[in-house]
Amino acid sequence: MKSFVVLSLLATALAAPANTFQERQLDLSSLTSALKSTSSGAAGSSGSTGSTGTATTSGSSGLSALASLFPSSSATTSSSGSTSSSGSDDGLSGIISSFTSGSSTENGVTSHTGACKELTFIFARGTTEIGNMGTVVGPEVASKLQSLTGNQVTVQGVNYAADWAGIMSMGSDGGTEMVTYVKEALSQCPNTKVVLGGYSQGSMVVHYAANQLSAGQVTAAVLFGDPFKMLSVGKLASSKVKEFCASGDPVCENGMNVMAHLSYGSDATAAAEFLVQAAGVSS
Structure with a gap:
């Protein structure tokens, strides 16, 4: 109770x-x-x-x-992108990851190999998720984007703590990293179109980052279980932002269905299709 x-x-x-x-x-x-x-x-x-x-x-x-009501992991990710762990996982993240495709860690921007892609997808995971992409929805959206574009997407997860204390930072914990990745991606590949994604606390990261960036640096964004869904996403037009808020989600809808907050993997295809369309990339 x-x-x-x-x-x-x-x-x-x-x-x-x-x-x-x-x-x-x-x-x-x-x-x-x-x-x-x-x-x-x-x-x-x-x-x-x-x-x-x-x-x-x-x-x-x-x-x-x-x-204890949300997926948690004993893994923590350092600013360098390495993942360490102590204690035991509660198993829920593992269960979720078994239904997703794609990696829970992606560093396409920070480990740039010289090949520029049409899209750059930068994603911020939710609280306590593993890797830098998480397991609930980030890897699945990235996988769908690759499928839709013929692997013309560079994927980067935000390397930030994503811990419970970070919620109080209102997105700045992770937001500054996301800003750095956006600028780095555009420096590496001036013609790439940068699209953002965030889940739960990761959505707060997107809001913070978008407010620090100039118009035109970000093309579109998708947000899942966003506690700031009533706020604009930086200078992006509303037509370039898609919010996914499941019925009963306690984080974005004042609901009481905790499982609704874990359901966004089912929206991965719709999210990827929106980003491709909003960015004007052929699929």
Whole structure:
């Protein structure tokens, strides 16, 4: 019951319309105290596992209690893109990955080999997902894009912590990296069209990055379970942005169906088709 109370509190704060990132920051800052008081001692005797894989048995924060409701992994990704792990995976990420195609780690921009592609797809994964692409939807969208374009896509995942503390950064944790990748991709291949994608916390990363970039640097974006879905994506026209928000998703719709937030792999084809069309690339 306490977990559902925490979920409801966080979902309400994240999904409520806000005009600015500053308003979101105030909402989440106020929420922190409520989360802590609601979940004091909520971990129970069996403990809960955070992004570092360390189990705690008492005094866990509300975000830690909420973490147990979403796919989590003990793996963490460093800024260099390497993945390390400690503790044990809860198994859900592994189950999800068995139904997806594509790699959970892609570094097509940072390890550029000299071959320029028509599209560059830069994706930010959700909280606690593995690699730099995650498993819920990122790899599947990348795979569909390659299929639609005849492998004319450079794929780059955002190397950022994607931990629960990062939610409070409003997308800046990861956003600055995404900005760097966009500029690097355009420097390497001036004629490539950069498209962005983000899932859950990764959507916040896209919003932050898009607000730091100039018009024309990004061609289109797809967002899944976006807590900022009521906000524009930088200078992109609304026709160049597609939001996927599943019915009942607690993060983007104030719903109570946690599994809805894990369902976006089924939208991968529609997302890839939208990006190809929005970028004007032949399929």
